[in-house]
Amino acid sequence: MKIILISLDTLRASRLSSYGYGKATSPHMDRIASEGVLFERAFAADIPTEVAHTGIFTGKVGLTTGVVSHGSELTQLPKSVEWLPALLRSAGFTTAAVDNLYQLKEWFARGYKYYLNSVGGNRWIDGRTVNDMALPWIEQHQEEDFFLFLHYWDAHTPYLPPQSYIPQFYDQSKDPFDPRNKSMEQAYNHSAYPFFKHHHYDLVGPVTDSDYYDSLYDAEIRYLDDCLKELDEHLLKLGIQEDTLMILFGDHGESLTEHDIYWDHCGLYEPTVHVPLIMRWPGRISAGRRVPGLVQQVDLLPTLLEAVRAEAPADIDSSKLADPAGLDGQSLWKSIRGEEDGTHEIIYLSECAWQAARGIRTERYKLICTYDSGPFNRPARELYDLLVDPAETVNLADKEPELADLLEGQLNDWTAAKLSGNKDPMERQLEEKGLPFRRRIEQILDAAGMSWEEWSRDPDRERFDQASRSHD
Incomplete structure (x- = not known):
């Protein structure tokens, strides 16, 4: 065998x-x-x-x-x-x-x-x-x-x-590096940019077409x-x-x-x-x-x-x-x-790297509770009806608070049962060390002579690029 x-x-x-x-x-x-x-x-x-x-x-x-x-x-x-x-x-x-x-x-x-x-x-x-x-x-x-x-x-x-x-x-009739194409701007101006510039973008080249990355x-x-x-x-x-x-x-x-x-x-x-x-x-x-x-x-x-x-x-x-x-x-x-x-019948979901969140997914619905959004902007609760909104684009948490409360209660009960009175390891991570991937960004920023506080206040890509070149 x-x-x-x-x-x-x-x-x-x-x-x-x-x-x-x-x-x-x-x-x-x-x-x-x-x-x-x-x-x-x-x-x-x-x-x-x-x-x-x-x-x-x-x-x-x-x-x-x-x-x-x-x-x-x-x-x-x-x-x-x-x-x-x-x-x-x-x-x-x-x-x-x-x-x-x-x-x-x-x-x-x-x-x-x-x-x-x-x-x-x-x-x-x-x-x-x-x-x-x-x-x-x-x-x-x-x-x-x-x-x-x-x-x-x-x-x-x-x-x-x-x-x-x-x-x-x-x-093949398209040029992935055409400067007139601006579809990469949101990615390049994201607050996690220093990490992806270092580990991804610089290795692929100055791509301007986001479709090229999908390809x-x-x-x-x-x-x-x-x-x-x-x-x-x-x-x-x-x-x-x-x-x-x-x-x-x-x-x-x-x-x-x-x-x-x-x-x-x-x-x-x-x-x-x-x-x-x-x-x-x-x-x-x-x-x-x-x-x-x-x-x-x-x-x-x-x-x-x-x-x-x-x-x-x-x-x-x-x-x-x-x-x-x-x-x-x-x-x-x-x-x-x-x-x-x-x-x-239910899948419970968890992450603690770029951001800290837990979720509950049923046959039809998904609720996501975010505890630390890291470099992203996330509401505390997101509720999606996957039957009518499989792309998860319409957050129903405010429109259907009773359903959101019910699912969050199930999620919290499951979490408590798993912990059996022990300290939540996600809570410990956030209290003692913070999100692991924030540290990765901090290390890259430090090499460029910038701090996380400075970057998070003003995540300016051009300024970071200039700082990186000056420290090479």
Whole structure:
């Protein structure tokens, strides 16, 4: 038995053809979905990367593990918390990862016999890097029962796809650097500009057309799709595709200018929290199944453990793979078999990086409560009717206060139940350290000889650019 769990970092569900997108970004992922099961409404309950992956490997949301923030020095995951790769290794699987999350927190390397750190000299890691490490490892271990975690970063900023992928997504009669085009002005004048100038804009060039950035994102997905095709063809060539349970998931999505968020993943809006989830296991999962109900990433751990218990080869000790206590996730197998349409009636959402907020999403409504808006302008409460307003453009919180109060009460009750009298880790983060990504901006401003207070009073892009040049 082989399991390949694939994180497609920053991949937004609505940008895949199989999720209704009109452009051919994902032909091979669409094929994998047609050969297995696609979850139409899968959600990242905790964003961004650190908290999302912690939830996936523990089966527990951030308020259960205490990991609610990204890049915070306050965060620790006790070694007593059961961890998916460690569970599988204890049962007899050969465990491996091609990943670089160890650079963020040590616990991401737990449980692996082989940890192939994909970190390099540049922040940007493309699918070629991952495949060059993963494919030889698979060939060397093809006779073993293995669990392999692969982490692809292609859809994450900076968007730097191979040039040959861009023309199919961007009108070649247009000039992305035409100074007459002013569609980038809002992004360039956003208060988070110093961070994105340093990590994104300067690497792509003086783009003036915001459509070009959207096209680069699409091109990255198309390139990623080809990398996944290469991986899949390698499994077929080795004769192990039929024996492999493959899971593709987005750890979070990406906002492409919606809600004043420019090519980044913050905010508890659908572009960032609605993620793709696709599974294929020939002979065990019926082809072409689409699950319409609500599911979330923490459902993956109990799903995988149930799969192993049901299909464990003779050399795997499935008695060591009982579900850990206190899981927030539920197995997806009833939904996969068509016995249910999802695992949750309500999804609770959380973020604490650029801004601090929690949300509650039902089949129809979403309420977002913001506690610290960071570099954004956010109302304290946002209520959206997703049935009539799927783009979340009309805030109903003031027009329907009773509904907003009801949902906020549910959110607060759930939070209190999870905390069981303990201090809220989000509250602690805000009190002791503040938002982690504010510190990132402060470091960039400091290098330019500017302070956060000065910048927040007057976020003038030209003044920052001049200050940066004078300190180079």
